[in-house]
Amino acid sequence: MARIGRVVLALLAIGLLAAWWITRPQALPRQELPDREPDPVAGERVFWAGGCASCHARPVGGKRARGNDKLLLGGGLELDTPYGVFRVPNISSHADDGIGRWSMIEFVNAMQRGVSPRGRHYYPSFPYTSYAKMPIGDVMDLKAYLDTLPAVAGRSAGHTLDFPWSLRRGIGAWKRRYLDSAPVIRVDAVDPMVDRGRELVEGAGHCGECHTPRDRLGGLDADRWLAGAPNPDGEGRIPNITPAGENIAAWSAGDISYYLESGFTPEFDTVGGSMVVVQENMAKLPPADRKAIAAYLKSIPARE
Amino acid sequence: MSYPKIRLSLIAATLAYASLAVADDDPRHVRHELMESVGKAAKPIGKMLKGESDFDGDVLMSSLRTFEDAAGQFGELFPAGSNTGEDTEAAPAIWEDRAGFEEALAKWQTAVADAIAAQPDTLDAAEPVAGPVFQACKACHETYRIEDED
Numbered sequence: 001m002a003r004i005g006r007v008v009l010a011l012l013a014i015g016l017l018a019a020w021w022i023t024r025p026q027a028l029p030r031q032e033l034p035d036r037e038p039d040p041v042a043g044e045r046v047f048w049a050g051g052c053a054s055c056h057a058r059p060v061g062g063k064r065a066r067g068n069d070k071l072l073l074g075g076g077l078e079l080d081t082p083y084g085v086f087r088v089p090n091i092s093s094h095a096d097d098g099i100g101r102w103s104m105i106e107f108v109n110a111m112q113r114g115v116s117p118r119g120r121h122y123y124p125s126f127p128y129t130s131y132a133k134m135p136i137g138d139v140m141d142l143k144a145y146l147d148t149l150p151a152v153a154g155r156s157a158g159h160t161l162d163f164p165w166s167l168r169r170g171i172g173a174w175k176r177r178y179l180d181s182a183p184v185i186r187v188d189a190v191d192p193m194v195d196r197g198r199e200l201v202e203g204a205g206h207c208g209e210c211h212t213p214r215d216r217l218g219g220l221d222a223d224r225w226l227a228g229a230p231n232p233d234g235e236g237r238i239p240n241i242t243p244a245g246e247n248i249a250a251w252s253a254g255d256i257s258y259y260l261e262s263g264f265t266p267e268f269d270t271v272g273g274s275m276v277v278v279q280e281n282m283a284k285l286p287p288a289d290r291k292a293i294a295a296y297l298k299s300i301p302a303r304e
Numbered sequence: 305m306s307y308p309k310i311r312l313s314l315i316a317a318t319l320a321y322a323s324l325a326v327a328d329d330d331p332r333h334v335r336h337e338l339m340e341s342v343g344k345a346a347k348p349i350g351k352m353l354k355g356e357s358d359f360d361g362d363v364l365m366s367s368l369r370t371f372e373d374a375a376g377q378f379g380e381l382f383p384a385g386s387n388t389g390e391d392t393e394a395a396p397a398i399w400e401d402r403a404g405f406e407e408a409l410a411k412w413q414t415a416v417a418d419a420i421a422a423q424p425d426t427l428d429a430a431e432p433v434a435g436p437v438f439q440a441c442k443a444c445h446e447t448y449r450i451e452d453e454d
Contacts, residue, residue, distance in 0.1 A: 236451060254354075258354055262438070263442050264350060264438065264442075267343065267347065268343060268346040268347045268349075268350040269343060270441055270442040270445045270446075271442065272445060272446070272449065272451035273451035276442075276446050
């Protein structure tokens, strides 16, 4: 009997160790950073493509920040989700409350591995599963740009999550399934414009986070990439933006880039809902980037 | 039933239906129709701005007059009790923040009046005055219209 007990205990210990090992945060080692000088001007472009301000700009008077207030990245927005309430952190250049003291490798690991400087997992409400698909140079440029923005004092409260989501370590297992730097859509023909579009849509733009349906574990369903999904903000649906999408099917590539630039559909209806802030960010990109996004969206498989 | 009788009853039915349509003064329907006319008028201007069609000053002015007409009516078309039903896309914010709604509407009215006063006769002249008109559409929709995606 005592021997069986010891065996059970030993198996349990092995199981726990295995779980600990499987869920460990996997940071990129410092020596893998490319040797290049980050460019803050290019980083500003990444900033708008990524829509960082849409979540991280501190709300003003209970409303989303506008104009130059979008550059005050003090956090504080609350995301009410089925898993609990996520509170967006301060990513301003403030040394104590923001990320002003972070090194380049710490920033890259946060963005592309979902690992904090203290070696803990971030929750994927911070869409690093998309950012993992960005070129690492773009991430470095982004940090160089963020370093130029004002320091904002004040920290957000922590997340309030329901069990078992409150067990942060479990994210490690989730990441093994969903964190991958490989492109979602591979096309054989090499078209630099489509490739650039893919970087923007699958990576920084994190379009899939709303436009792709999720499975039961909250991961994106790659088989229905950009095929539309329930609106995370409440009623209705986020539209299908594959070539099978009800509205977008009839849009030319020019219509798509014009929509991203102006906020007007080919019928001259206006952009609505949560897409308004996204479109306003996309309007700040150079025209070539919007064309690249359109070219990519026209190239992906039609999905219902 | 004889042939003329059928024809008469058809005419009567048509008339009844037509009078029904004329008598439909439900503000939810009226404003919807009005907004549809605005959308139809916006399209040719948009195509000019987008470079998809040649500049046509007459078409531009006619669209601006449609906007002017609609902008003058909208203020009266959101009375109490018309906030729900009939698939209205009017957002609750119209009734919760009437002053804000009227301000957004006034911006559109002003932009339209300015554009009409400018009488643009080239695309270059039209762009700076049409821009604010379109921006006013977008700004008002963002807060005062519900999104009915899919």
